[in-house]
Amino acid sequence: MNTNLTVNGRHHALDLDPRVTLLDALRDHLNLTGSKKGCDHGQCGACTVLVNGTRVNACLSLAVMHDGDEITTVEGLSPDGRSPLQQAFVRHDGMQCGYCTPGQLCSATGVLDEIAKGWPSHVSADLEGPFDLTREELAERMSGNICRCSCYPGINKAILSVAEDDTVHREAEE
Ligand code: FES
Numbered sequence: 760m761n762t763n764l765t766v767n768g769r770h771h772a773l774d775l776d777p778r779v780t781l782l783d784a785l786r787d788h789l790n791l792t793g794s795k796k797g798c799d800h801g802q803c804g805a806c807t808v809l810v811n812g813t814r815v816n817a818c819l820s821l822a823v824m825h826d827g828d829e830i831t832t833v834e835g836l837s838p839d840g841r842s843p844l845q846q847a848f849v850r851h852d853g854m855q856c857g858y859c860t861p862g863q864l865c866s867a868t869g870v871l872d873e874i875a876k877g878w879p880s881h882v883s884a885d886l887e888g889p890f891d892l893t894r895e896e897l898a899e900r901m902s903g904n905i906c907r908c909s910c911y912p913g914i915n916k917a918i919l920s921v922a923e924d925d926t927v928h929r930e931a932e933e
């Protein structure tokens with residue numbers, strides 16, 4: 760089936776078997792191997808990408824369902840060097856293996872955007888926000904991303920540091 764995807768700002772016209780997942784289309788047809796196939800069952804988050812800005816498990820989604828969509832993979836998070844979140848992951852030692860880090864970065868990018876937009880999570884006390892990124896709130900929002908070696912403390916510190924910087928910048932602009 761003809762499928763048009765815009766991935767990291769570049770348009771691709773693909774002819775895909777309708778059974779090909781978004782993850783396999785990215786990895787096998789576009790050579791974007793940053794998104795990893797961990798479980799292939801929606802359980803680990805290694806394959807997380809942003810679809811029109813919202814995080815999605817690419818292993819659970821068929822590529823043909825995304826005709827016309829804008830996809831961002833870890834390769835496209837910051838085309839001009841490391842994003843503030845990527846820098847924070849390095850600074851706080853939030854990264855170890857190449858398997859889970861790309862999904863954690865895409866997911867955390869999505870989390871920061873969800874917080875900025877005022878989207879509640881399952882544990883948010885107030886559905887209208889604003890939301891403090893408490894330990895519980897962050898754990899719930901990042902619960903789809905598993906790290907088998909448990910570097911969650913560094914990952915959490917990295918996300919929190921960027922969220923705090925965003926708040927400081929927003930308050931300074933107001
Ligand atoms: S590979 Fe998609 S969630 Fe594990």
Ligand code: FES
Pocket residue numbers: 854855856857858859860905906907908909910
């Ligand atoms: S850093 Fe990959 S499993 Fe923990």
